[in-house]
Amino acid sequence: MTHPSVELAARNNALWCDAVCRAHGRPGEFHDTLWFNRSGTPPFYPDAVTLAGASAVPEQWRALSALVELPRDGGWAVKDSFSSLDLRVLGFRPLFDAAWIGLKPAPEFAPLPADCRLADMRNEPELAAWECAWKGESERDGRIFKPSLLSEPGIIFVAIISEERLVGGGVLNKGAGVVGLSNLFAREIEIEIVWRSLVARAAEAFPGLPLVGYEQEPDLTAALRCGFTRIGSLRIWHRS
Secondary structure (H helix, E strand, C coil): CCCCCHHHHHHHHHHHHHHHHHHCCCCCEECCCEEECCCCCCCCCCCEEECCCHHHHHHHHHHHHHHCCCCCCCCEEEEECCCCCCCHHHCCEEEEEEEEEEECCCCCCCCCCCCEEEEECCCHHHHHHHHHHHHCCCCCCCCCCCHHHHHCCCEEEEEEEECCEEEEEEEEEEECCEEEEEEEEECCCCHHHHHHHHHHHHHHHCCCCCEEEEECCCHHHHHHHCCCEEEEEEEEEEEC
16 A cells, blocks of 8 residues: 555545534535635634645635635634645745655554553543643643544544553544544653554554654654655645
């Protein structure tokens, strides 16, 4: 089996973004070459995700030009999944670049350290604790991950527990024929342990499906050490 494509990775990511937005009561819209949200998205989530590359730029440009004309108190963010847009004319600036990564159906990995175990978050208190660990701070800025996400098919919030402390975790989301890995964090363990643990949990929950995600350094190096391969590049654009 070949590595998954950027098209599948981008669509999987858009499905995840849409699920998070739906949980806030603000679903987005899927079009042939673009997902976007007219109503505003939670922190860290884009207002648009491109689903096709250079040949779709004219269509995406028209849609984004209309989108940013909508009244908005805050800024705008666009995930250019193929690094094919130049949005400076619309007042955007590049925020950061990252690499799409892919892994064919998961390899066998060594088990977790003896003092660690994996746990899926099943209820609101567990999800709240997971989000606090992910943020590394209190909930004073409000919740991003609403409890309704726990009942979404194909979405799993995974925690790594050591001595009853939540020391790492991440999110799995199945969609577009692949499994996305996102929001990985490590508090008291090496990030490579988190990558290997999420890969193992994905293989158990969604056997036979390729894995995708995107990362910057230093987490990108950790993912590559765990068998992932770069499959493309993306750019996040932001307008204040």
